[in-house]
Amino acid sequence: MIVLFALLTSACAGGAGATAPAPATATGPELVEVPLTLYRLIDADGSELGTTRTTADIEAIGALVNGIWSQAGIRFEPLRVRDLIVSAAALGPIVANGDIDTLLDELQASPPDDLGALNGFFLSEAFGVNGFAPTGSRVFFVVDRPTVPDQRVTSHEIGHLLELHHTSQDRGRLMFSGTDGEELTADEQTVARYVARGILDGNR
Numbered sequence: 456m457i458v459l460f461a462l463l464t465s466a467c468a469g470g471a472g473a474t475a476p477a478p479a480t481a482t483g484p485e486l487v488e489v490p491l492t493l494y495r496l497i498d499a500d501g502s503e504l505g506t507t508r509t510t511a512d513i514e515a516i517g518a519l520v521n522g523i524w525s526q527a528g529i530r531f532e533p534l535r536v537r538d539l540i541v542s543a544a545a546l547g548p549i550v551a552n553g554d555i556d557t558l559l560d561e562l563q564a565s566p567p568d569d570l571g572a573l574n575g576f577f578l579s580e581a582f583g584v585n586g587f588a589p590t591g592s593r594v595f596f597v598v599d600r601p602t603v604p605d606q607r608v609t610s611h612e613i614g615h616l617l618e619l620h621h622t623s624q625d626r627g628r629l630m631f632s633g634t635d636g637e638e639l640t641a642d643e644q645t646v647a648r649y650v651a652r653g654i655l656d657g658n659r
C-alpha cells in the first residue's frame with residue numbers, strides 16, 4: 456500500500472506545469488495550482504458497485520470544488536475526469552468497510568492514466584459514509600448519493616488530503632463533519648497552501 460501511495464504521491468511532482476509559479480493575483484497571494492484527477496470507478500464485472508455519475512456530473516462537481524477552494528487561493532488545475540475499470544473484488548471491500556487494499560493492488564499493477572497530485576474516486580457507496588480519505592494517502596472516495604452537497608463532500612475530503620482535521624467549533628466550516636459548511640479559517644487556508652506546495656515540490 457505504501458508503494459502505491461508513493462506512486463500516487465509522486466506521479467505529478469515536477470510534472471508539466473506542476474511546479475511552475477502561477478501568476479500572482481491582483482488582490483491576494485500567489486495562486487497554488489494542484490493537478491487533480493477524478494475517476495469514475497466502473498465495475499469490470501458489471502455490478503452496481505461502481506458509480507452511476509457521468510463525466511459531466513463530475514466535471515460540474517469539480518468546477519464547484521474550485522469555487523470553494525478559491526477562498527484559500529488554491530485551484531485544481533489541470534482538473535481531469537477519467538473512467539477507471541476495476542474488479543468487483545476491488546470495489547466490494549471499499550463498499551463494505553472502506554478496505555482499499557485490493558484496489559491499490561490493481562492500480563499498482565496497472566496505473567491509471569493521468570494521475571494527479573491528488574486523486575478522487577467516485578463509487579456507489581462506502582460503508583454508510585459520504586466520503587473518506589485514507590490517512591497518509593493522496594486518494595479520496597466520494598459516494599453517489601451523499602447526505603450533503605457533492606461539492607462539499609469532495610472539498611472536505613480534499614481538505615483531509617491537505618492535512619486539515621475535523622472541527623467541532625462551527626457548522627459553517629468545511630471541516631465540520633456532516634454539514635454543508637464550506638468555510639476555511641485563515642489558519643486552515645495557510646496550512647492547506649503550505650501542504651499543497653509541499654506536495655507539488657515533492658517534499659511531502
Ligand SMILES: [Zn+2]
Nearest residue numbers: 611615621632
Ligand atoms: Zn472528514
